[in-house]
Amino acid sequence: MTDTKRKIMFLNPVGTSVYDQVFADMAARYKLPGSEIHVTSLNPSIGKFTHIEFRAFEAMVTAGIIRATRAASREGFDALAIGCFYDTALHDAREVSHEMVVTAPCLASCRLATNLSNRFGVIVGRQKWVEQMSGTVRDYGFGDACAGFYPVGLGVNDFQADHERTNSLLIQAAERAIEEGHAESIILGCTLEIGFHECLQAQLGVPVIDVSIAALKEAEYAAEMKTMVNWVPSRKWSCEAPREDEITAIGVFDQSDVFGNRIVVGA
Amino acid sequence: MTDTKRKIMFLNPVGTSVYDQVFADMAARYKLPGSEIHVTSLNPSIGKFTHIEFRAFEAMVTAGIIRATRAASREGFDALAIGCFYDTALHDAREVSHEMVVTAPCLASCRLATNLSNRFGVIVGRQKWVEQMSGTVRDYGFGDACAGFYPVGLGVNDFQADHERTNSLLIQAAERAIEEGHAESIILGCTLEIGFHECLQAQLGVPVIDVSIAALKEAEYAAEMKTMVNWVPSRKWSCEAPREDEITAIGVFDQSDVFGNRIVVGA
C-alpha cells in the first residue's frame, strides 16, 4: 500500500466564480483523505459566461480549458475534472495534460449508472441540449443503455434559484423516465443540478447520480491509479501532444491569470 | 430561374495568411459565375498557427471561427466553408451563423466520393490524425463506405514543400488504398493536399477528391439553395442560437479584426 496523497482540480469552465463554493462544499464532503481538491473557474477575461449551454459558448471557452489544463499540469495536479455535462473539450484537454488525467461528468456518470443498473434516464434542463448530449452518450458507447433524455424546461442558471421548484420538476421528469422510459437509474444531467440527488434518491427508490460528484470522484480515482499504479496518459498515435517549442512559437497557450478564482479543499 | 448572385467565404482557420493565395487561385478557377468568394484566414492574434493538426490547436482557434462566422453572417455572406479537414467547430459555427449556411471539407468530400463510388480511401498526413478523422467519418454516417485512412508521414506544412515528393507519396498511399483497401475513389484528406488531384486522378484512374474544392463547392451549392429556394438554417431545438443580448453581455464574441487577411475573387 503506497502513499495516497493526490491533487485534483475541479474546473468549472465558465467566467464566473459564483458557483465555485457549491462545488467546493461538495468536494469537502465527498473527497478521500489524502486528496487535495482545488475548485477553480476561468478568469472572466474568457468572457462573462455563467453557463455554456450553447455550442458556440463552449467554443469560446475551449481556449481557457486548454490553458487551464496546461497550468494544472504544470502545478503538478494528478487529475482534472471538467465541470460541465457536455464534457466540453475533454479530448482536446487530454492531449496537453502531460501526466495528468482528465475526466468529465457525462462519461463519469454513465459509468457509475451502468454499474448500478442496466438503463439510465438523464434529466436535463432544456430540449436544446438533448441532441448534442445524446450524441456524446452514443459516442461513449452507452446508446443502448440510455432510456432517454427528459428536459425540465430550466436553464443552467435556474436550477439553484428556487430549490423547491427545481426539486419538484426533477422528481416529475425522473418519474417519467422511470415509468415511461423504463429507466432504472437517474443521471442529473447538469453540474448545477447539484444538491438534489439525496432527496430524489430517497423519493424515487432508484440510484440518482449527481454528475459533479461523479466527475470529481472519477478524477480522484484516476489520480489514485496514477499515483499508485503509475497509469498516466498515453502519448502514442492520436494521443501525441504538440511539441513545447511549437507551442511557444504559437504563443497563446499560456496566460498567467487563467483561473478567475480558486478554492482549496483538504490541503 | 431566379437571381444567382451569391457570396461565399472560404475561411482558413489558422493564424497565417501564407496559404490564402493558393485557395484563392482554386476558388477563381472553380467558382460559378455570380459567386463572390472571399478567402480569409484568422488574425495572427489568435496565435501563430500555421496548422491545427492537434486537437488542442483546434481548441485554441474555435473562438476565432465563431467570431469569423458571426462577422461573415453580418457581412451578408450566404455560406461559409471552414477550411480544415477536421471540420473544426462545424456544428458550433452553425449555431451562430444566422441565415448563412456553414460547410466543411470532410463532410463535403465524403458526399462527393459516395456519389461517384461506393467506397473511398482517405490519404492523410500523419497517423496522429486518423483516430479523430475516422470518428468524424463514422459520425457523419460514412463508416461502412470508408476503405480506411492511409498516412503518408507528412505534416500539414509539408505537403506544399516539395511537390514532386508529395505527389509520389500520395500516389503510393492511394495505390495501397485501392489495391489493399479496395477503395474505389480517393479523398485527399487535408486542405493542403491541394493541387494534386488532377495528376493523381489521371494516374490512378479513379475519382480523386480535392477537399478544398469540395468544401468551396458545397458552400456554393448551399448558398445557391439559400438564395434560390430560401433554405436557411433551422433555429429549432438543438439549432437554437444564443440571444444577442446575452452575447453582448458576455462580451467576447465580436472583434473588429477577426480576419488576418482577405482575398476577394469574382466580386
Next chain:
Amino acid sequence: MTDTKRKIMFLNPVGTSVYDQVFADMAARYKLPGSEIHVTSLNPSIGKFTHIEFRAFEAMVTAGIIRATRAASREGFDALAIGCFYDTALHDAREVSHEMVVTAPCLASCRLATNLSNRFGVIVGRQKWVEQMSGTVRDYGFGDACAGFYPVGLGVNDFQADHERTNSLLIQAAERAIEEGHAESIILGCTLEIGFHECLQAQLGVPVIDVSIAALKEAEYAAEMKTMVNWVPSRKWSCEAPREDEITAIGVFDQSDVFGNRIVVGA
C-alpha cells in the same frame, strides 16, 4: 472559371407523363443558367404505372430505369436524377451510367436537411412506405439524424388532388414531427409532395425540403463537378460496369423508345 454548360435529366420512373409538366415547371424555376434540363418519364410499355409505391412496382420499372440511364448517358447528359423518394435502382443505374452521375431524392434531401439542422422528420404518404424508406435512410448513414417518419394517409396520386387538404395534412404531420419527434427540419418524402414546401416553411418556421428540387439540384451540382473538375463515376471494384459486348449479346438493354415523354427546359 470554366464553362458552365451542363445537361441534366430528371427521370420520373413511371409509365405516365401526367406529372412531367409539374417537374418541368419546378426545373424552370430552380435551375442554374447554363443548365439544360430534360424532364422525362418512361414509355407506357413499361406498364401503366402512375406511382411505384410498392416494392413489386419498383421491381417492374427497374429495367426501364437502366435503359433510360444508358440512353441518357449516350445522349451526353452530365447527370441524371431518379424522381422517386425510394431512390429506386440508384446503385444499379450508377453502374451503367458511364461518365454521367446519377442522383436521387432521398439521398439529396437527407444531405440538405443535415446542412440546415441536426434532426429531420420525413412526412410520407402511407405507413406502408416507412419500413423501406427508414432502411434506406439508415443505409445512407442518417439513422441518428432521423426524427421519424410521419404518414398522412395519402397515396402518391392523392397529393396533387386537393391542394388545400394536402397542405393541411402535411402541416399537421410536420407539427407532430417537430413537437413530438423534435424534428428541426422537414423532408416532404415523396416527389409528388411538390409545390407545398414554401407555404409549409412559412408556417412552420423550419426548413422544409422539397425532394424533387433536392434531387434536381444535387444532379445539377454533380454535373457541375463533372464538367468543372472532371469528377466522374469510378469504375473500380464494385463500380465496374458490364462490358458492352456482353450487354449486346444479352440483347435487352436498349430500346428506341425508352422515354414516354420529354419536356426540355433551358435548352
Next chain:
Amino acid sequence: MTDTKRKIMFLNPVGTSVYDQVFADMAARYKLPGSEIHVTSLNPSIGKFTHIEFRAFEAMVTAGIIRATRAASREGFDALAIGCFYDTALHDAREVSHEMVVTAPCLASCRLATNLSNRFGVIVGRQKWVEQMSGTVRDYGFGDACAGFYPVGLGVNDFQADHERTNSLLIQAAERAIEEGHAESIILGCTLEIGFHECLQAQLGVPVIDVSIAALKEAEYAAEMKTMVNWVPSRKWSCEAPREDEITAIGVFDQSDVFGNRIVVGA
C-alpha cells in the same frame, strides 16, 4: 402430425436453362419425402443472361422474378427460393407472393452457418461482388459474424468449367478465410459454387455451406411451417400487397411464358 406434402420452386433468375439440371440433381438428392421441387429458369425473352453478376443485370431480371413469383403463387407453390446469392429482389418478390413464402441463398446460408459456428467466411467469385454482398450480410444482421469475403477471381460461369481448378481455388481462399480471418465455417457465396462443399468440408474440417442447398432447404422448411402451422406471409404495413385490380390496370405483371424451362423432381 399433419400431412407433409409440399411444393417448392427453385428459380434460377437467368435467361438460360443451362444450369437447371445441376440444381435439379441437387434437389433430388437433398429434398424431403413429400416435397415436390420445380427447378425453373426465366424465359430467354428476359434477356440472354447466363449470370447476374452486375447490379444492372439484376435490375433487368427483377420483372421476371416478380412475374415468376406471381405465377408460382397461382400454381399453388408453398415456397420459392430465388437462386442467386445476391438474394435478388427477395423483398420485392415477397410482396406479391400471396401465401407462398420466398427465401434466398444468402439469408439461408448465413443462418445455417451461425447455427454451426460463430464466424463465417464467404468465398466469392470476384472482388466486384464484395461491396454489395457485404452490405446484404450487414443488413441481415450478420455483420459481426462475418469474417470477410474472399474472392477467387472467377466469374459465375467459370465455376463449373474446370472442377479441379475451381476446387483448388476454393480451398486456397477458404484456408485464408480460416487462418487469416479466423473463419470457423465457410459459405460458398455463389449458387454455381455447387458441387464442391463435400470435398472442401472433408479437407478443411469446418462446415462448408453450399448456398443452393441452403436456399432450397430453407424454402422447404418454410413450406413445412406453412402447411403444418399455417405460418404464411404477413400482409400488414410494409408487407401490404398491391391490389389485383391495380395490377391488372397496369398490365405487365403477367406473362404466359415467364419460365424458360422447368424440371420437376419428386412429383
Next chain:
Amino acid sequence: MTDTKRKIMFLNPVGTSVYDQVFADMAARYKLPGSEIHVTSLNPSIGKFTHIEFRAFEAMVTAGIIRATRAASREGFDALAIGCFYDTALHDAREVSHEMVVTAPCLASCRLATNLSNRFGVIVGRQKWVEQMSGTVRDYGFGDACAGFYPVGLGVNDFQADHERTNSLLIQAAERAIEEGHAESIILGCTLEIGFHECLQAQLGVPVIDVSIAALKEAEYAAEMKTMVNWVPSRKWSCEAPREDEITAIGVFDQSDVFGNRIVVGA
C-alpha cells in the same frame, strides 16, 4: 434423397416436469415423420425451478444445461432445443455438443418472423424480461426488425393458469404492437405462451409465432441438415470444445440422473 430419421431433444431447463406434457403434445402434432422427439426437463436436484425469469435463476441451471447437452450428445441426438426464450446457455451448450446442433426459441422465432414480415413485436410476460431479451435480439442482428416488447404483466407460471384471461391479455398487447409499434408479425416471447398462437393468428390477421414450435422445428431442420448434408458444428477457433481428459479431471460435468423426466414422441 437420403434417410430421414432424426432424433431431437426438447429440453425444458427447469427442475419440474409439470410442463413436459404440453411440449410433448406440441411435438407430437408438429414433428415430421421420421423424427423422434424426447421432451425432457432437469432433475429437481438442480433446484425446484418452475421458471427461470431471473438472470440468477438461469445462472443456477446452466450447469444442468451443459450436463444435459453432453448426455444428449452421447445418446446420439442430432439436435437439441433449449426450451426458454432467454435462449439460456445457447452458446455454452453448443461448445460441448460434439456433432449435435443446439438451437433455442428466440433465435428460431426471429428467423421465422423475418421470413414472413419485415417487423415483429414480441409479447412478453413482465417488463423485467425486456432489457435482457432486447439485448439478445440485438445481438442476433434483429435490432432494426424489432417493433418492441410488449409485457402483459404475467409471470411464466401464470400463462397456463387461466387460458381465457391469458388469451385476452395477449390479444390486447399484440394489438398495441401492431397499431402503435407497426409490428407486422407477433412473437409470443415465452415458451409457456404455448397454445395461443392459432387463436391469436385468426383474430389478428398477422403471423403469430409460437416459440416452442419454432425452437422444435428449427432443431428438426438442423437435424435434417446434419443427417442429410453432414453439416455439424464447427470446432475451430471460438467453437473449440474442451478436451475430454480435462473434463474428466474436473469431474462435475457428468451426472447419471441429469434429466428429471422424459417423454418420447414418435419413436
Next chain:
Amino acid sequence: MTDTKRKIMFLNPVGTSVYDQVFADMAARYKLPGSEIHVTSLNPSIGKFTHIEFRAFEAMVTAGIIRATRAASREGFDALAIGCFYDTALHDAREVSHEMVVTAPCLASCRLATNLSNRFGVIVGRQKWVEQMSGTVRDYGFGDACAGFYPVGLGVNDFQADHERTNSLLIQAAERAIEEGHAESIILGCTLEIGFHECLQAQLGVPVIDVSIAALKEAEYAAEMKTMVNWVPSRKWSCEAPREDEITAIGVFDQSDVFGNRIVVGA
C-alpha cells in the same frame, strides 16, 4: 468527508486456491487505507477448475458465483470483483447482490484504458477467447476503441509458468498491437497476466493495464461511492431481484462452504 472503511471481495471463480495468494499480494499493494480485501476462490466441490477458458466451464461455475455473491452480500461486503476477464456472470451476480456492487475486469479495464488513450489493444492467451471477448467489449460500447485482440498462444495456466517467456510473448504481441493495430494502450486480457504490467509499461512506453488491479480498484471505487454517497444497485425493472421466499423454496442458492479459500488483506 465521511468514514472511508470499506469491505471488498475479490472472487477468483475457479475451484482451486492456487492463485489466491498472487491476487492477495496485489491487493495488499494497491488497496486504499480503510479497505479490507478478502481474496476468495470457490470450493473445489464446484469442480476442479483451474481456469474457465471455455464457455462450458464458465457455465459450470456460474452457480458458484451466484452463491458467492449472496454470501458476500450477507457478510456485509460493499463490493465484489469477479476475477475473470470474461466477466463471467457479471449481470447475473448483480441481480442478487442486494446493496453490494459487483464489478469485473474487462469492464473495469476498458474504462481505465479509455481514460488514458483513445484506442486499446488486448493481449490474450488464445485465439479461442477472441470471439467471445470481442463481443463483450462491443456490448460494453468499446467496439470503436478496440484496436484488436492479440493472442500469444498460452492458456490461462501457462502465464505464470515461465515469467521470462511470458514477458517476451506479451511484449511481442503488444508491439504488434501498437505498430499494426495502432493501439495507444494495452490491456493484459487475463487476470493471470498479473505481474507483467510494470515491466511492459516501461518497455513499451504506453499505459499497460493489469486487469486484476483494474477489477479490484473499480470495486474499491464502487464501494467508496456506496459508503460515501449511498449509491447502491437499482432494483427496478431489469434489476429486480428474485424474492427470498422463492429462493428458499427453490432451495439450492445457499451453501455453507461456497468459498474454498479466503485470504484477508487489511482487516
